[in-house]
Amino acid sequence: MATIDSAVGTTPAAGAARSRKIAWKTELERFGLPLAWLLQIAAFGLAGPPEFMSWPNFASMFGSQAVLVVLTLAMLIPLTAGDFDLSLASTMTMASMSTAMLGQHGAPVSAIIPIALLLGAVIGGVNAAFILYFRIHSLIVTIGVSTAVNGILLWMSDSQTISGVPDDLVNWVVVERLFGIPLSFYYALLVALAMWYFLEFTTIGRRLLFVGRGREVARLNGIRVERMRGGGLIAAGMIAAFAGVLYSGTTGSADPQSGLQLMLPAFAAAFLGATSIVPGRFNPFGAVVAVYFLVTGISGLTMLGAQSYVQNLFYGGALVIAVALSQLVRNRRPQNFS
Amino acid sequence: MATAISPGSANSGNSNNRTRVINALEIAGLSKSFGGARALDGVSFSLRPGEVHGLLGQNGSGKSTLIKVLSGYHAPDPGGSLSLFGQPVPLPLLPGQSKQLGIAFVHQNLGLVPSLSVLENLRVGAFAEGRGLLINWRAERRTARELFARFGLALDPDATVANLPPLERALLAIVRAFADLRHADSGGILVLDEPTPFLPRRDVERLFALVRGVVREGASVILVSHDIDEVMEITNRATVLRDGHVAGTVETARTAREDLLELIVGRRIEAHRRAAGGGVPTHRGEAGGIRLSGLTGGGVTGIDLACRAGEIVGLTGLIGSGYAALPYLLYDPPRGVAGELLIGDPAAGGHRVAISRLGPGAAQALGIALLPGDRLGAAGVGDLSITDNITLPMLHEFLAPYGLRRRQMAQTAGRLGAALELRPNRPALPLEALSGGNQQKVLLAKWLHTKPRLLLLDEPTQGVDFGARQQIFAALDAAARAGTAILCASTDYEQLAQICDRVLVFRGGRIAAELAGDALSKTAIAHACMAAPDEPLAA
Numbered sequence: 001m002a003t004i005d006s007a008v009g010t011t012p013a014a015g016a017a018r019s020r021k022i023a024w025k026t027e028l029e030r031f032g033l034p035l036a037w038l039l040q041i042a043a044f045g046l047a048g049p050p051e052f053m054s055w056p057n058f059a060s061m062f063g064s065q066a067v068l069v070v071l072t073l074a075m076l077i078p079l080t081a082g083d084f085d086l087s088l089a090s091t092m093t094m095a096s097m098s099t100a101m102l103g104q105h106g107a108p109v110s111a112i113i114p115i116a117l118l119l120g121a122v123i124g125g126v127n128a129a130f131i132l133y134f135r136i137h138s139l140i141v142t143i144g145v146s147t148a149v150n151g152i153l154l155w156m157s158d159s160q161t162i163s164g165v166p167d168d169l170v171n172w173v174v175v176e177r178l179f180g181i182p183l184s185f186y187y188a189l190l191v192a193l194a195m196w197y198f199l200e201f202t203t204i205g206r207r208l209l210f211v212g213r214g215r216e217v218a219r220l221n222g223i224r225v226e227r228m229r230g231g232g233l234i235a236a237g238m239i240a241a242f243a244g245v246l247y248s249g250t251t252g253s254a255d256p257q258s259g260l261q262l263m264l265p266a267f268a269a270a271f272l273g274a275t276s277i278v279p280g281r282f283n284p285f286g287a288v289v290a291v292y293f294l295v296t297g298i299s300g301l302t303m304l305g306a307q308s309y310v311q312n313l314f315y316g317g318a319l320v321i322a323v324a325l326s327q328l329v330r331n332r333r334p335q336n337f338s
Numbered sequence: 339m340a341t342a343i344s345p346g347s348a349n350s351g352n353s354n355n356r357t358r359v360i361n362a363l364e365i366a367g368l369s370k371s372f373g374g375a376r377a378l379d380g381v382s383f384s385l386r387p388g389e390v391h392g393l394l395g396q397n398g399s400g401k402s403t404l405i406k407v408l409s410g411y412h413a414p415d416p417g418g419s420l421s422l423f424g425q426p427v428p429l430p431l432l433p434g435q436s437k438q439l440g441i442a443f444v445h446q447n448l449g450l451v452p453s454l455s456v457l458e459n460l461r462v463g464a465f466a467e468g469r470g471l472l473i474n475w476r477a478e479r480r481t482a483r484e485l486f487a488r489f490g491l492a493l494d495p496d497a498t499v500a501n502l503p504p505l506e507r508a509l510l511a512i513v514r515a516f517a518d519l520r521h522a523d524s525g526g527i528l529v530l531d532e533p534t535p536f537l538p539r540r541d542v543e544r545l546f547a548l549v550r551g552v553v554r555e556g557a558s559v560i561l562v563s564h565d566i567d568e569v570m571e572i573t574n575r576a577t578v579l580r581d582g583h584v585a586g587t588v589e590t591a592r593t594a595r596e597d598l599l600e601l602i603v604g605r606r607i608e609a610h611r612r613a614a615g616g617g618v619p620t621h622r623g624e625a626g627g628i629r630l631s632g633l634t635g636g637g638v639t640g641i642d643l644a645c646r647a648g649e650i651v652g653l654t655g656l657i658g659s660g661y662a663a664l665p666y667l668l669y670d671p672p673r674g675v676a677g678e679l680l681i682g683d684p685a686a687g688g689h690r691v692a693i694s695r696l697g698p699g700a701a702q703a704l705g706i707a708l709l710p711g712d713r714l715g716a717a718g719v720g721d722l723s724i725t726d727n728i729t730l731p732m733l734h735e736f737l738a739p740y741g742l743r744r745r746q747m748a749q750t751a752g753r754l755g756a757a758l759e760l761r762p763n764r765p766a767l768p769l770e771a772l773s774g775g776n777q778q779k780v781l782l783a784k785w786l787h788t789k790p791r792l793l794l795l796d797e798p799t800q801g802v803d804f805g806a807r808q809q810i811f812a813a814l815d816a817a818a819r820a821g822t823a824i825l826c827a828s829t830d831y832e833q834l835a836q837i838c839d840r841v842l843v844f845r846g847g848r849i850a851a852e853l854a855g856d857a858l859s860k861t862a863i864a865h866a867c868m869a870a871p872d873e874p875l876a877a
Binding site for chain 2: 214221223
């Protein structure tokens, strides 16, 4: 993708002579978002209150938004396979709710986490079953499942925020710090690293990419398309459940409404991330940078005195603009998510 | 080149003028070049009012280019002229202009929306024009019924098109085109572009009855076809194109079938220029070949064929004859296809499998590879890199304990590209940045690297320039010499004659002829494809 605009049909020699110039352009495209992030920090640093530029501010931002990073990473897998999973935020909330409720009953962290991940896998499996067996568009199934899971959540929690998250978990997520940053941030980075490795250096990751880019091509190459898509949805459910565990650890509680506020930001970050690092491809490090770009913008604007509406405005606007940008990278070809 | 047994159309056009008949359509000196290649070279053509005029020719003879000039899709080279009902019309036509001028087209795909009703499909053109805001469905339905009744058709306006049999869909498309013509004052011109290949014989009769009805209502018809017998049956005159020239225009009733065939194929005697090593089938590899028996379903009936290791066997025929389905039936058969495939010698590690058990994964495991004709829709992904595309079937080779060796993948892609003289040979480029020929080299290299026992090809050199074509042929030849059995479905007779050891000609879903050795030439293949059906017509 990166060299999409490079000269085609020129002799190799001419191509090599031009490669320096082309490389500049692609590098700018790849690192445009990180650069914009730094510029944004500089701008808020100049315009905003001095506490914006303080390390504790950044450290807390890095830590508190790790949940959003992991949720965004969860979305990447179905997106890479060409499916939308709008239920991941609800899956996340379900995992955090079960973490809190199991904690209330005194379950140890070592039991809570596997149960939460299993719940994520089950919800992903339900999505996969409906999408693949009945051949329904993923958007429809996952919106439905998301809403149903939300209903179950409100019923489980009686619409209340549930506290009771084990102290161990809170300690290991936000209390313990490395360089002043809560451990949750490093967990998120580890997930990103693992996902990058998975997508780039495993045969399954390669196949997943083909499944998303050309279902028919993938099928005729002997890839079991349905199995890949189903596996992707289940894996995404588990990663979203991990985000839920982090959420409980970060806030010490579970809020049945929390997922709804994170769904759109995660989508915005996934698409914005696809314009960066590996432009034109959903990629984990692009997603990480995108999350912090969005979060920095909101935190900076809030410090400048903006009201809470700015959050929706920023995330919503960013999603549309990010998708528009990624379409420009793809030369405005129609997207074919089926 | 256009030395024909009958005068060209320009002459017959003049004689028409003397008898004061104004032609519905008159084309003179029309040419169209694509790059260096001339698809149409000084073509003249006339359509008399109220006639059915056949347009015949082999693939690549210029039929579709001519039709696309008329529809405004292609702009012709300067110099040609077009007049409709005596009125000169400046070329090129704008897209959509032909409809205003009273020319309507029915293409092979019919242009119907399957999920909508007959009535909605019938009126889609009128809705697109957007005259008036409101639709009076009751009146529309009544008008549609009247229209169908006029042609004796029993179409229900409220039926969903997807539920109609193929014949009724074709009839609907023709009636719709006719209805679009009705506001043309001169009766209009209906262009039917290969409407029949997928219809059984009885349905063709009914379709022709409708065409005659349309002519009675005052339209003139151009029928583009491969099929000599159909053209003989329905047309008043026929124009034959060969290599972009008009080979001749004939009065169909006064022309013998053989003469028409002669016009289509030409008398040119071809030199034997078979690819080196491809001429003499090698018998050493008997054990590695394939044997297919009793393949039935998916458009073919009772196909038995064998292809030895190292042999290239061509599959051809007219559109709809079943040859094109065969590569897919052996790789990715739809439900209900029966038959058995023997691959290799069962005594020496070969396999005997039921066709119904094949699928892309199973076929690959048996060493079967398919290179589909739809290059960027089915064979490769355009926006992924050459490396990604070329390494897909061999990823396991690059698997190290710590993951895929990406650098080695790129190196292998570069090496495979260099072997086929890929231009530019830069593995990081997206596949779609390459020309059609180079794309095909990548996709072929991908499968050849897996050393398949059976390689299935569908139009392997469609849209591929001359140079790349030779390189692809050389690669196929090398693969054959290394023991791969190759089945190649194509309508490019010249290519088949050049690379194949044998060519099987399909007709009506069965193998009708086999050409090999000295009998294998471009002309012979064309003759075999267009030969009269050996079975008597079911009247």
